[in-house]
Amino acid sequence: MKSMTCRELGGPCDTDLHGETADEIIKAQDRHLRESVHSGDTDHVPAHEEMKKRWKHPIKAMGWYNDTKKAFAALP
Numbered sequence: 001m002k003s004m005t006c007r008e009l010g011g012p013c014d015t016d017l018h019g020e021t022a023d024e025i026i027k028a029q030d031r032h033l034r035e036s037v038h039s040g041d042t043d044h045v046p047a048h049e050e051m052k053k054r055w056k057h058p059i060k061a062m063g064w065y066n067d068t069k070k071a072f073a074a075l076p
């Protein structure tokens with residue numbers, strides 16, 4: 001189990017997110033952004049919009065996705 005912060009994944013806070021794989025941690029971030037926005041946190045709105053765009057334009061998002069996978073793989 002590795003962890004990355006919301007900030008490392010493009011978000012605004014230092015909440016730790018956990019996952020066994022990069023895909024899991026990206027999903028955890030997606031969930032965290034959605035929950036934050038739904039609970040009325042406006043700081044997370046831009047990152048949430050970015051994340052939604054990534055799902056709509058997966059090809060364009062590949063750079064971000066690959067960077068995140070590399071950062072995840074480099075973790076101890």
Ligand SMILES: [Zn+2]
Binds near residue numbers: 007011013
């Ligand atoms: Zn956050």
